[in-house]
Amino acid sequence: SCDYKNTFSAVYKPFVFCFCFFLYSYRSRIVDKIDGDGDGQVTKAELSTWISHTRRRHTTNEARKRFKDYDQKGKGGITWSDYVQSTQALDVNSPDSTPSPTSVIGRRLAREGRRFKAADSDGDGIITAAEFTAFIYPDDFFHMAEITLEETIEDLDKNKDGFVEEEEYISDLRGSSGLDLAAEKREREIFREDRDVDRDGKLSLEELRQWVLPPPNYDFALAETNHLIRETDQDKDGKLTKPEILQSWNVFVGSQATNYGHDLTAKHDEL
Structure with missing residues (x-):
């Protein structure tokens, strides 16, 4: 009889090894590019600069x-x-x-x-x-802020009364991210405690403005950088080593640092 397990191992294991090595090597090169001065430590400034570069390259x-x-x-x-x-x-x-x-x-x-x-x-x-x-990409430009706000109201205000009610808010989140019960409960708390400032059960134009539009000089790249360092900096020294980044690669795949994973399929000279 044929030993399928041993046959599979003998035939495919070398290919699996080569693929894993290629994947590690490719990810490693991305980290090397983020580490601008090549000292083996990715600082907050280097990561923030890389995220800004990645976002700008993608949109352009x-x-x-x-x-x-x-x-x-x-x-x-x-x-x-x-x-x-x-x-x-x-x-x-x-x-x-x-x-x-x-x-x-x-x-x-x-x-x-x-x-x-x-x-x-x-x-x-x-x-x-x-x-x-x-x-x-109106979200990336300050002079497009009012258009972004207007379009958000159009999308959320289903009954066209000029306000976004709690159910309209939750309904939109269900459609975009598929809320489970725990997440929905948390989002309702956020709506009532943070978004609905005057506690009238609905969001006015000004309340929507505070939610949708970032404050002046808000740095999206820095905010994303702080999140990534908080999630992946194992020794809490405020910097990231290559092993720390590679061990937490799934966090980076879901971030602007890898253009939400798109850079993993980009040519090396496109990065």
Whole structure:
């Protein structure tokens, strides 16, 4: 009879070993890049700088690729008409092709039109590649803050009364992250104790502003850095060694330090 276990071990174990070695080597190179001065210690400043670099690289590259899809004539800028024509195959100058404001497409275009106008920082009616980055990543730009707030209200305020009630808040979280009972209980506590400042059972525009929009000069990269160090710094010296990072790699995969894991499939020279 055939010994399947021994056969599997003999044939596949070398491949498993090679794969694990490759994975370790690739992760190790990422850590080496984070460690800017190469001293074997990743400091808070180095990690924060790397996270900022990773985020900026991702948004810039993604915006550049998508911008080319809309700027098909290579003009270096796109008008609102160009955008609508590319995404919906509609002519905004033709009354016959204008969708109803209450239709799905009509509501989407109204929303995207507001965002387009806000992203057009010089108001010339043309969005450049740099302005297009703000259009598709409004959360990253301070001048897009009000649009971010407005879109959040649109998404959460299902009964359109201008407020976000507790059930609307919880319903959105259920849909986006799949809350279990314990998590839902905790989120309800957060809503009542932290979000709903005046304790009236709903979030006003100002309460939403405090929740959705970061305070001036808020450093997202530094906040993420503090979280990662808190979770992975085993000897609590305020720095991270390569072993500490590699042993807690799952934490890094879910963070901006690896672009939420996307850098694990990127080419080495793209990092």
